[in-house]
Amino acid sequence: MSLFTVRSLGRLFMLRRSWPLSLTAGVALVVGALLAVVGRADDIPVQPKYGTKATRLFHAREYLRTNDAPDFWALMPYYIHQFNDRACSVASSMMIVNGMRAQVDLGSEDELITQQRLLNNVAHPRWKEAITEGGEGVTIESLGGYLREALEKFGPKQYEVIAVRITPGDDGLRERVKQMLIENEKSDDDFVVVFFWQAEFTDDPKGETGHVAPVAAYDTEHEQVLIFDPDRDWYEPYWVPLDTLVAGMAKVDPDTHMPRGYIWAKTKGK
Numbered sequence: 001m002s003l004f005t006v007r008s009l010g011r012l013f014m015l016r017r018s019w020p021l022s023l024t025a026g027v028a029l030v031v032g033a034l035l036a037v038v039g040r041a042d043d044i045p046v047q048p049k050y051g052t053k054a055t056r057l058f059h060a061r062e063y064l065r066t067n068d069a070p071d072f073w074a075l076m077p078y079y080i081h082q083f084n085d086r087a088c089s090v091a092s093s094m095m096i097v098n099g100m101r102a103q104v105d106l107g108s109e110d111e112l113i114t115q116q117r118l119l120n121n122v123a124h125p126r127w128k129e130a131i132t133e134g135g136e137g138v139t140i141e142s143l144g145g146y147l148r149e150a151l152e153k154f155g156p157k158q159y160e161v162i163a164v165r166i167t168p169g170d171d172g173l174r175e176r177v178k179q180m181l182i183e184n185e186k187s188d189d190d191f192v193v194v195f196f197w198q199a200e201f202t203d204d205p206k207g208e209t210g211h212v213a214p215v216a217a218y219d220t221e222h223e224q225v226l227i228f229d230p231d232r233d234w235y236e237p238y239w240v241p242l243d244t245l246v247a248g249m250a251k252v253d254p255d256t257h258m259p260r261g262y263i264w265a266k267t268k269g270k
Contacts, residue, residue: 051203057237070188081232091230181218190266196248
């Protein structure tokens, strides 16, 4: 039991003399129940938040110290929390659209792109309905269309958006994903959004669900991928191995029975 809890309970009972007898008895019952719960909680082993595969950016900063990491610096100011449990596609797209405008000198009248602004201006009302409780969710193909529309409205240039649904067991998949990440890491005028099984990255059993997040950097030497996970209630930026990224995308969705993949948005002609 924490020292804070013990002290708090001590202060609580110092006030008991001024209470009616019935209230004192009631508080005693509540405190007894809390102590029992705390005692049981102390016996439950704590699972590491990032499991065995992911590494917090806080513990692995060398790549950013020794490399340009253009995508990281373009996206970092806009790294935001998804506004509900199903809005990871909106938060990820918001980061990408703002990242595409990072090189533009905005004027005093230029607003940043918020999650609500995207929803109000792009594919309305289909996107909104898809991410509500009970909504059908967002597929790779539909998000590719939403992001394409968003860049047409808010992007400073012309873009192409490629939505790729991968094939599990494809012998050349790992190498193609690796080459895509290497190319993407060269500049800040293209970005990658990955669709993956969250538990594959973090080992969290509560993460048994599909998820969407931007790739913020790729460390070619160590084959590590930096993920800007928009699930900010639980996560901060973390690295996963290339093989883990591929495995997370290759995981077949139990509802649609289809694998996941990625979206690559880049300047036309690149």
